[in-house]
Amino acid sequence: MGSGNGKRKYWVGFDLGGTKMMAGIYDSEFKRIGVARKKTKGREGAAVGVGRILDLVDEALKEAKVSSGEVAGIGCGVPGPLDLKKGVVLQMPNLGWDNVPLRKRLEDKYQCPAVLANDVDAGAYGEFRFGAGRGARCLLGVFPGTGIGGACIYEGRILRGANRSCMEIGHIRVVADGPLCGCGRRGCLESVASRLAIATQVLAAAYRGEAPHLAERVGADLSEIRSGVLKDAIEQGDKAVERILRTAAAQLGSGIASLVNILAPDIIVLGGGLAEAFPDLYRKECERAIEEEVMASFRGSYRLAIAELGDDAVIAGAAALAANPAAMGLALSSAVNTP
Amino acid sequence: MGSGNGKRKYWVGFDLGGTKMMAGIYDSEFKRIGVARKKTKGREGAAVGVGRILDLVDEALKEAKVSSGEVAGIGCGVPGPLDLKKGVVLQMPNLGWDNVPLRKRLEDKYQCPAVLANDVDAGAYGEFRFGAGRGARCLLGVFPGTGIGGACIYEGRILRGANRSCMEIGHIRVVADGPLCGCGRRGCLESVASRLAIATQVLAAAYRGEAPHLAERVGADLSEIRSGVLKDAIEQGDKAVERILRTAAAQLGSGIASLVNILAPDIIVLGGGLAEAFPDLYRKECERAIEEEVMASFRGSYRLAIAELGDDAVIAGAAALAANPAAMGLALSSAVNTP
Numbered sequence: 001m002g003s004g005n006g007k008r009k010y011w012v013g014f015d016l017g018g019t020k021m022m023a024g025i026y027d028s029e030f031k032r033i034g035v036a037r038k039k040t041k042g043r044e045g046a047a048v049g050v051g052r053i054l055d056l057v058d059e060a061l062k063e064a065k066v067s068s069g070e071v072a073g074i075g076c077g078v079p080g081p082l083d084l085k086k087g088v089v090l091q092m093p094n095l096g097w098d099n100v101p102l103r104k105r106l107e108d109k110y111q112c113p114a115v116l117a118n119d120v121d122a123g124a125y126g127e128f129r130f131g132a133g134r135g136a137r138c139l140l141g142v143f144p145g146t147g148i149g150g151a152c153i154y155e156g157r158i159l160r161g162a163n164r165s166c167m168e169i170g171h172i173r174v175v176a177d178g179p180l181c182g183c184g185r186r187g188c189l190e191s192v193a194s195r196l197a198i199a200t201q202v203l204a205a206a207y208r209g210e211a212p213h214l215a216e217r218v219g220a221d222l223s224e225i226r227s228g229v230l231k232d233a234i235e236q237g238d239k240a241v242e243r244i245l246r247t248a249a250a251q252l253g254s255g256i257a258s259l260v261n262i263l264a265p266d267i268i269v270l271g272g273g274l275a276e277a278f279p280d281l282y283r284k285e286c287e288r289a290i291e292e293e294v295m296a297s298f299r300g301s302y303r304l305a306i307a308e309l310g311d312d313a314v315i316a317g318a319a320a321l322a323a324n325p326a327a328m329g330l331a332l333s334s335a336v337n338t339p
Numbered sequence: 340m341g342s343g344n345g346k347r348k349y350w351v352g353f354d355l356g357g358t359k360m361m362a363g364i365y366d367s368e369f370k371r372i373g374v375a376r377k378k379t380k381g382r383e384g385a386a387v388g389v390g391r392i393l394d395l396v397d398e399a400l401k402e403a404k405v406s407s408g409e410v411a412g413i414g415c416g417v418p419g420p421l422d423l424k425k426g427v428v429l430q431m432p433n434l435g436w437d438n439v440p441l442r443k444r445l446e447d448k449y450q451c452p453a454v455l456a457n458d459v460d461a462g463a464y465g466e467f468r469f470g471a472g473r474g475a476r477c478l479l480g481v482f483p484g485t486g487i488g489g490a491c492i493y494e495g496r497i498l499r500g501a502n503r504s505c506m507e508i509g510h511i512r513v514v515a516d517g518p519l520c521g522c523g524r525r526g527c528l529e530s531v532a533s534r535l536a537i538a539t540q541v542l543a544a545a546y547r548g549e550a551p552h553l554a555e556r557v558g559a560d561l562s563e564i565r566s567g568v569l570k571d572a573i574e575q576g577d578k579a580v581e582r583i584l585r586t587a588a589a590q591l592g593s594g595i596a597s598l599v600n601i602l603a604p605d606i607i608v609l610g611g612g613l614a615e616a617f618p619d620l621y622r623k624e625c626e627r628a629i630e631e632e633v634m635a636s637f638r639g640s641y642r643l644a645i646a647e648l649g650d651d652a653v654i655a656g657a658a659a660l661a662a663n664p665a666a667m668g669l670a671l672s673s674a675v676n677t678p
Contacts, residue, residue: 137501161603162476168600168634176515261507264500295507
């Protein structure tokens with residue numbers, strides 16, 4: 001893997017999140033030497049939105065004292081559906097985007113190659129290269145958020161669909177006749193173990209008077225239920241909150257067990273705010289559920305780890321993908337190993 | 340891909356099935372030029388069992404008029420658990436085998452490289468190279484038998500665990516509180532859609548008087564329920580038999596939908612005796628269930644095909660793997676694409 005030619009030796013990683021965005025500048029050893037953050041907002045159309053992205057990259061470059069002519073490549077993690085081949089963001093409802101050729105806009109401005117990746121893929125790749133899953137043969141990344149993100153780094157490359165990401169693990173069914181899921185079915189992993197599913201259960205418990213400390217702090221406001229709030233409530237004695245978290249973590253493990261049977265990962269990296277805020281609880285409950293539910297011959301065949309990079313996972317992974325686009329599996333013709 | 344050096348230009352494919360075994364000889368264009376079949380039997384230990392395998396290879400070579408000195412490589416598909424790195428059959432209960440170094444025995448006798456592969460992997464690879472899934476980017480193979488075999492050929496290589504096969508798809512849960520499965524849980528794909536699950540349901544229907552034509556033919560003997568018998572019964576008007584098959588095919592589709600969400604295959608190859616005997620029924624019921632249950636964005640993203648190679652899939656795939664062992668993902672160091 002090269003690190004750019006001549007003076008182009010820095011990599012840019014970008015995380016275009018639904019609520020916030022972040023740009024990181026990396027040197028040729030992938031040490032982060034600059035970073036900038038901004039809220040993702042505005043539905044003023046693609047031109048304005050892309051302008052904000054470019055401004056944020058410039059800001060991070062300035063902090064790193066790197067000129068745009070020194071950028072060797074840019075990687076950008078995006079939550080919405082992408083056309084991987086064309087480098088187009090198909091949809092980004094928060095921004096009111098439709099078919100935005102973000103890769104080309106980045107390449108035009110910085111005159112260097114750019115890649116767009118699914119943000120969960122980029123984050124899992126970051127953990128594979130620099131975090132909890134370094135050197136794994138097959139890394140399964142599981143990131144509960146509003147939905148439940150999944151990614152698999154298989155022998156150094158992101159497992160993906162022909163022109164899109166795959167690993168939509170949120171709709172594995174884990175509970176018979178469970179809660180209604182956004183997809184219209186019942187008992188999907190996402191409907192019981194996502195951050196949103198946990199938050200709504202906690203809120204209901206508070207409303208019923210089972211979590212008085214939490215109720216005092218957040219009232220009936222779903223948007224106030226964050227990891228820190230849950231942590232405080234548990235420490236203050238809200239047993240119901242802990243019970244809900246433990247159950248959700250175990251159900252997450254149940255979904256992961258299905259994936260272990262299918263992909264035989266050697267490492268499972270659990271990320272996202274809740275897993276990182278409650279590492280011991282998640283490790284314990286997930287592992288117990290996985291061991292109970294995987295086929296006997298898979299027991300003990302994997303390691304379960306909590307993500308290490310936090311907010312940096314996506315920008316670090318995206319920068320590394322810019323430097324090693326083969327890991328995105330885009331150089332398909334050379335990858336297919338048939339006569 | 341080479342076709343062997345000098346006069347070593349023929350490939351041997353072997354299918355070590357639980358009830359029968361089969362050897363095929365292939366020329367450098369993978370045209371089959373010889374074949375031999377034998378029942379798999381005998382628990383006289385590894386030496387006798389391996390001897391029977393070598394005899395069958397010799398028989399096929401003789402039919403093809405190929406000398407053992409002309410064999411460039413041997414591939415062997417095995418149903419039991421394998422140590423892929425060491426080329427050892429860990430268990431083969433039908434033969435009473437434990438830790439049999441089959442690869443070495445083949446290499447010693449024919450003085451050429453040999454590979455052992457999981458038989459489902461070999462069969463799926465056969466369909467990928469020569470059958471219904473030629474040229475697929477990501478092929479998902481699904482083979483209902485006593486259990487339900489699964490395999491994935493991803494960008495030309497078999498998806499696998501570190502030292503074993505993966506894709507144990509039989510234990511995806513498809514029915515809430517369904518029948519008890521061999522694994523101890525309920526409602527696993529295998530418990531409702533395997534050939535065995537279908538046969539037991541059909542037998543029960545016959546016993547209840549709902550499938551008179553079938554009952555007349557097989558009595559209460561489970562082992563008599565084969566594809567041809569089911570076909571005849573349906574043609575003679577046993578509606579219950581058709582209903583059972585349609586339901587099982589739909590449940591198979593339900594399990595496949597979960598896999599489509601995870602792996603985004605471009606082609607799904609359905610194989611095994613029942614799918615091949617009832618191609619239209621399986622195609623229709625599976626496709627309907629998949630389309631109904633996959634995430635909306637995956638609809639229409641794949642093609643469903645019935646396996647084309649029949650009994651030849653495993654020997655053809657195994658021979659091709661012998662010629663292209665990189666497809667087994669064993670040359671790991673070169674495959675990992677990290678700095």
